[in-house]
Amino acid sequence: MGWDHGYYSHSTYTSAFFRELAPSWLDFAALIKGHCPPRGEEGQPFRYLELGCGMGFGLCVLAALHPEGTFVGIDFNPSHISHAEGLSRRLALTNVRFLEADFLALAEDPSPLGPGPEFGGGFHYVAAHGIATWVRETVQQALFFVASAALRPAGLFYCSYNTLPGWLGRTTFQQLYELERGRSDPAEPKVPLRRAIAGLKALLGTVDQPTALRHAIPQLEEDLAGLDPEQFDYLCGEFANEGWQPLYVADLHRRCMSHKLHPLGTATLPEAFDQLLAPSIQGPIFAEANSLIRQTMIDLATNKSFRRDVFVKGLDPLTLQDAEMRIGGLGLRPLHLPSAPSEGPPSFSFGTSFGQVHGDPDVYGPIVERLASRGCTVFELQQHSGQSAAELLMVLSLFLNAGWIGFDRSRQAGAGKLITQCQRCNGVLMELIAGGRPYASLLLPEVGTALPVSLVDVLIHKAMDQGLQEPMLSTCVLMGLDQMGVHLLAADKSPITDPEAKLSRLQALIGDFREYRLPILWRLGGLPSPKERQPRSAQRRSRAPAPK
CATH class of the missing domain: 3.40.50.150 (Vaccinia Virus protein VP39)
Known part of the structure; x- marks a missing residue:
């Protein structure tokens, strides 16, 4: 060894x-x-x-x-x-x-x-x-x-x-991949990946003529579709380990x-929150007091x-009063809350490992409304919504998991210095991403987390920072992608080759960056806002009273 x-x-x-x-x-x-x-x-x-x-x-x-x-x-x-x-x-x-x-x-x-x-x-x-x-x-x-x-x-x-049991289907791929690696030329490391994927797909048969394997593991076809041989480093790190289990x-x-x-x-x-489980399985799970058995039952039921x-390492339980104080004092900030529909009541739906969760607009609506301002504490949110602490914690957990909100760090000492440091780091990261580094996040100092970004986002920001407008903005970004050998992808992950389709796809990405990611980066301290980037003299002029 x-x-x-x-x-x-x-x-x-x-x-x-x-x-x-x-x-x-x-x-x-x-x-x-x-x-x-x-x-x-x-x-x-x-x-x-x-x-x-x-x-x-x-x-x-x-x-x-x-x-x-x-x-x-x-x-x-x-x-x-x-x-x-x-x-x-x-x-x-x-x-x-x-x-x-x-x-x-x-x-x-x-x-x-x-x-x-x-x-x-x-x-x-x-x-x-x-x-x-x-x-x-x-x-x-x-x-x-x-x-x-x-x-x-x-x-x-x-x-x-x-x-397990959710990884059961992929154990079949791992077994075939391990055998393919054993007979393949190490100089061509992607070959065994392709062979294992293709071989296992062939063993599934078709929807009209399914094999016993497809009947036994119906999820396997979708699992295989998510394995991309071009993501070589990830797949090797995931499946090529001898101790994989x-x-x-x-x-x-x-x-x-x-x-x-x-x-x-x-x-x-x-x-x-086990109450988010489907009602059909809540009975036997709620009746089980043994934690190991209960968690196993949940995993089996939800695959x-x-x-x-x-x-x-060593429990330190809070009293009910201490727990309420600690939780109530937590600050929350909006990241990307859903906007109200132009017509009809809002819809609140969340994808979880327990299945799709649908929230009552009469309960969730006031919470979103209060959070849509600059931010608030959990206690202030509870007063506004009138919800119990237990119900509110579940709602906030769904919001956090969906990426709608984050934890407020803007009120702590040294927040301004932190923002300056993180904006400097983001500048370095964007240069590294534009140079080909496979990073995909920028810092959001006011909420202590990071925002997912892509190479395309970074190139769009770089072009916008240079003052480029359409059509030069799209042209510059496309040139940058071509120079790096990077292709825009369609919905099915295939490379887009048609020039008009490329331009249409890029313009959609530019619109998404302008409307979603860039405002978040400005609002939560990741990048200087346009107002912050003005020269001091311009800022003084903008604040000066208009002449009478």
């Missing part, structure tokens, strides 16, 4: 930011379950450890958004660490460090992480995104040991992983509990494929 312990180390993983790893999000997930979060309030100093940080992009984003935090990223792939350190230097971050280390070695000697809880140190948050089901069980056990050893008492451990929730929870990590809740916020579980 080599240094990678069977983990696929022949390419680097993707660079992504996951909002559920943010401290404010994890604190809210803990509050929902009545646990006292590791931080007393927003803006309080904290320590954050990511195990398996990959390319380090997500951790750098968190570090830029939270200068009051100290961040450490661990990964055993030196290429990942090299990239992470280079990005942190480019962003001029001083509160994050990356360490090339092995979980097995850290389990033997965790001292490289810094002072542990026994010496007054330890981490408030430890995160491991996706890693648990990609490694051999011995490495997985080391991961849990390190997470527990690194956490402070009452600290939170975020662990996301592939689960999706798990039932009970198995993973038992393994974590053996390391003092108690299951607390979920970072997929709507899943914290769960991915979980974002939150564990705690």
Whole structure:
């Protein structure tokens, strides 16, 4: 066994930011379950450890958004660490460090992480995104040991992983892909991916003449359609590991509990509310008191494929009064609330792992109306809406999950300095994206998260920043895409080749950026607004009273 312990180390993983790893999000997930979060309030100093940080992009984003935090990223792939350190230097971050280390070695000697809880140190948050089901069980056990050893008492451990039964269909692909890799030329690494996808599709038969495999796993055709061989780094990181094994929730929870990590809740916020389950399955699930069995029943009934579980090292339950105070004081800001329809009552519909959830306009409407202003606290929202605390928490969890709102960080000390830092970082990130780096997020400092963006968005902003108007705006963006060998994609993900269709698609993207992403970046501190970018003399003139 080599240094990678069977983990696929022949390419680097993707660079992504996951909002559920943010401290404010994890604190809210803990509050929902009545646990006292590791931080007393927003803006309080904290320590954050990511195990398996990959390319380090997500951790750098968190570090830029939270200068009051100290961040450490661990990964055993030196290429990942090299990239992470280079990005942190480019962003001029001083509160994050990356360490090339092995979980097995850290389990033997965790001292490289810094002072542990026994010496007054330890981490408030430890995160491991996706890693648990990609490694051999011995490495997985080391991961849990390190997470527990690194956490402070009452600290939170975020662990996301592939689960059964939702991943059952893709185990067929993984098995065929592993065999295809064994007989393929390593110089052509995409060939076994294509062969495995094509071979498995052929085994499904047709809708009119289905095989037993299609009958047994009807979801498999859709699963295969989502596998794109061009996303090579992601698919290898997902399926090419020798220790690859999706798990039932009970198995993973038992393994974590053996390391003092108690299951607390979920970072997929709507899943914290079992009342959102379909009424037809609520009866037997609500009747089950055993947590392991109940969670397993939920996953079976909903065909769960991915979980974002939150564990705690030592429960610190809040009193009902303390919980109401902590939750009531949380500030909320709108990101992209739905606009009121021109005719008829508004419709509120949310896609969740439990199915589609439809909200009562008489309940949800006043909440959206109040949030549509600059922002408010949960307590102010409860007074305005008249909803119970439990009902309001469920509604807010749906809003957060849908990307409608975020947690307000604009009231903390040093907010202005934070905005300046994040705007500088966004400038660097946009230059890197325009240069071909596969990043897809820009910072939103006033809500402590990041906004998904694309290369096209960045090129549109760059052209707009140069004062270009149509038709030169579209022409400039199309030229930039052509120079980078990037194609605009149709709805079915196929490249658009027709010039008129390209232009039509691009103009739709420009309209979306102008109406949605750019105003959010301006409003939440990601980019200077046009007014902020005026020279001081122009701003003074604009504020001067009109002559009489």
